[in-house]
Amino acid sequence: MAFPIVRVGDSNAAGGIAVVPRATVLSSQQPLAAFASRVTPHPCCGAPGCSIHCAAVVTGGSATVFAEGLPVHKVGDVDTCAHPRVQGDLRVLVMR
Numbered sequence: 001m002a003f004p005i006v007r008v009g010d011s012n013a014a015g016g017i018a019v020v021p022r023a024t025v026l027s028s029q030q031p032l033a034a035f036a037s038r039v040t041p042h043p044c045c046g047a048p049g050c051s052i053h054c055a056a057v058v059t060g061g062s063a064t065v066f067a068e069g070l071p072v073h074k075v076g077d078v079d080t081c082a083h084p085r086v087q088g089d090l091r092v093l094v095m096r
Contacts (some may be wrong), residue, residue, distance in 0.1 A: 002095055004088025005065075005072035006033045006058065012083035016042035016059055018073070025067040027089045030033055033058060035070035056081035066092045 007030040008021045012052040016039040021031030022065030037058045043052035056079045 002093035003076050003093050004090050006073035006075065006077070006085050006088045006094040008033055008037070010087035010089075012042070012056075012079050012081075013086050014042045014053065014081075014083045016040050016053070016056055016079060016081065016083060018085075022068050025043060027092045030089070032067055033073050033083065034075070035061060035068075037073070038083070042081075044081075053083075054082045056083070058085065062074065062094045063096055 005027050005028050011017050018037040020034040020035035020037035022034050025032045039056040042056045043056040058073050058079050060077030065072045074094040075085050077085045
């Protein structure tokens with residue numbers, strides 16, 4: 001199975017955007033998301049007991065595809081807030 005690669009600007013299921021770029025790698029003219037990129041605050045950030053959604057990072061990554069020496073993130077990887085990545089570049093697919 002192939003999964004789209006995650007770039008800066010791609011979101012998780014709750015709208016949290018990956019914001020930290022890889023300095024030297026582009027996919028469809030957008031930088032790839034850095035390994036363990038910070039994610040923008042997203043719902044329910046600010047509500048009692050929801051602080052995890054205010055400071056999440058992307059986790060997971062490919063076991064076989066690397067950029068700048070670190071695994072690339074792909075759609076389906078789960079952020080530390082438990083939301084999966086749902087957007088990525090459909091023109092660049094990662095096998096696993």
